Amino acid sequence: MLKKPRLLTALDVLAALVILIAAGLVFFYAPVEQMMGQVQKVFYFHVGTAWVGMLGFMVAAVVGILYLRTEKEVFDIAGLSAVEISLVFFLVAIILGSIWARPIWNTWWTWDPRLTTAAIVELIFAAYLLLRSGVDDPGKRARFSAIYAIFGSVSVPLTFISIRLLRTIHPVVIGSAEAASQGGFNMGPRMKVAFFFSLFAFSVLFADLIWHRIRLGRLQSSVNELRIQAYEKES
């Protein structure tokens, strides 16, 4: 338990490596987009971080269900890990998106379905952490947070659909509906390579981080157990 698995160390190295290669591809291999210029390069890591956020969101829901079915502590720790990672990466994705949106859309923020849904997921996960900190009994805490994660995973798709409908029914006021003027573009082959490699790199990073976080959580709970044992021996 205490010893770090070899495979994890290998994964650390791999994650660092692929992220470096992805950055290299983005800056030196992928061409500069003609209309948008350098700022378009944000896109590769923006989608990558948002993808990690999504992965965390889905993992949180799945391990939530698994926890309720099996009551194994590891699923609770996995849920917390997924939520923490998702929270950080969605935040990074939103910030990167804003950096891109400012010159392209001429605004930091719009109430577009994807932006709004990312923000809602942030709020739900912040609420998740607040809920956790409000419950002392570990079993109850695990159950409640699993339930809340499941509820979130049911509600967020409905929110996304609702906002998307709102946009299609509602006339587009700012900017025309044409994809190009909203910052859409066609990826050339080299861009595609950089794009898919970044996605892959961030997936590896996600796997690495969640493994570390789960391991940390398990170490934490075994420290707690040891502490209780030591306390009992003393008294």
Place this chain on the structure above:
Amino acid sequence: MKTFLRSVGAIVWKDLKTEWRTRENLSAMLVFALLVILIFNFSLELDLRARESLAGGVLWATFIFAGTIGLNRSLAVEKDRGCLDGLLLAPVDRSAIFVGKAIGNLFFMLLVEAIVLPVFSFLYSISVFQPGFLGVVLLGSIGYSAVGTLLSTMVVQTRTRDILLPILLFPLTLPVVIAAVRASQGFIQGLPLNEFTVWINILVAYDLIFLAVAIMIFDYILEE
């Protein structure tokens, strides 16, 4: 099924009876709702043109804020006086407890709405007495009180229960807010029905999905 309905009925009846004796919860919700309308009136400058386009939003914001107060109290009372343990000891299905509490909460929410709506329509001369509009109010309130009841059962068992409910509840009920506001707006502005049936569909879908999930999951909340 029959015993299920009977236990649900008993729980609803108990809630109505205790509420009727004090009327604490209901009057608090009501006064709060009227205050929210008052605040909106001055913060939004609801002139004639703005009323038409904002009425739906103002109404639902009012219902939702007032609903939170009711939900918080409804379960806090159970917890404080040890009634929740009594309910758990009773030989009834756990989901009957959930359905009973949810119906009770829904009832109080509808009661408040039944008083707020005429006041609102009197103050702003907006016609809200259309069957379709009242249907939207019902659908929105069902979804809201179902999710709210489940979450508040959870929240009363936490340390931070006074502040936690709205934080947990609001992000999850966003689809209800969006859809209910749009559909209400459609009726208030007298748009043709086919322009906003989609919102009514979303409300129905939300209600069905969350009722089903809540009934499946409720057992885990009251496990001891």
